[in-house]
Amino acid sequence: MAEGLPPGFEAQIAAYLDYLRAQRRASAHTLSNYRRDLNRLVELAGGRGPETVTTAQIRGFAGRLHAGGLAPRSVARALSAWRGFFRWRVRQHGAALNPVEGIRPPKAARPLPKSLGPDAVGALLDAPVENDLDVRDRAMFELLYSSGLRLAELLALDLDARLDLAAGEATVTGKRGKTRIVPIGRAALEALAAWLPLRATLVAADEPALFVTRTGTRLSQGAVRSRLDRWVLRHGGGTHVHPHMLRHSFASHVLQSSGDLRAVQEMLGHASIQSTQVYTHLDFQHLAKVYDQAHPRAKKRS
Structure with a gap:
């Protein structure tokens, strides 16, 4: 002893x-x-x-x-x-040994990301606008959901060659400076088309930001969260929605429809497939392979 x-x-x-x-x-x-x-x-x-x-x-x-x-x-x-x-x-x-050193506990299960169903997203984004800032907000929220963007990626977008509305795609810079091309669905393109003429009346001189405040400068993350809270309070039926939930909803809905984990990984900009696998708890419907077929707000109108 x-x-x-x-x-x-x-x-x-x-x-x-x-x-x-x-x-x-x-x-x-x-x-x-x-x-x-x-x-x-x-x-x-x-x-x-x-x-x-x-x-x-x-x-x-x-x-x-x-x-x-x-x-x-x-x-x-x-x-x-x-x-x-x-x-x-x-x-x-002065005991000789600590037998617990180096022993790792079992891994806790990763919490599943919270997302909205397609109908809930549709009801939220199809809500009527009341003023110019609502038009901007709808364009932001549509783009978050349409392209699975992180909030920082959305706010870094400029009105330049990296945003190709004719081609329906944007080049964004994600974590660790990694760039990727993301598709922009039909509903988001329509919302952007409604926002751009209004942006031209607000934007400050030499401000390249796609989304600007009422005084014409680039929006902050806090401002977007606040505007989404306001939007959900008016149109969301009491469910708390944060910007990243729209990204989660994008991933879940495309994966549900397509089952194409690698494609979703690329669109989300995940460095590891393990980060994307958190969405595989869903029952895949295996309806399509590509974004235009899978994303509920990218489908062409007949």
Whole structure:
């Protein structure tokens, strides 16, 4: 036994909790959590002392907690408590080993992105406009959804050769300076056609931004979020919608219709296919392969 350590697992845990309380000024809530997780360790050790616990056993204990239904975050918290206990034994009392070092908790499931259904998006974007700024806002929201843009990508768009409305596409710069060409659907092109004459009456001299404020300067991200909140309050039926949700909706709807994960990855500008795979929880309808066939607001009118 390391010098100064009381005999027995429970006694050492009590001494460690006293150390946290007196030296680290841990709160009662923290101490309660640590006590629960350390008691789990005592039960899993099955009568063995802490000096006998190995890294392989700790890994097995964590696996048993996870298999028993404990959430990944709770397993991670237990491992953190165990790591702190064994670190205390090593640093404060000269114990030879911290068997928890280097053990990673199970990965928590990635939360699925929230998106709107096609009908909900249609109802939102087809809502009537009341003034010039509404015309601008509709064009922004249509473009976010039509092309799966990030908000920063939308606001970086200029009225220049990178925005080719005749071809129905735009070149955008995404994360890490990576450029990609995105399609612009029919509804977004119509909304832009309505906005551009109004932009010409507002834009400040030498301002290249596609979307500008009432004073003619480039919009900020906060302004777009605020305008979308206002739009949803008027037309969205109480559902909270943020700009990235329109991007998620774009990805979900195109993937639902086409099942073409690689195409969606390219349109979203994801560096890794794993980032796009989060959308594969959907039931694919396998209706089409390309954007013009898949995107609900890109289809040609008959």
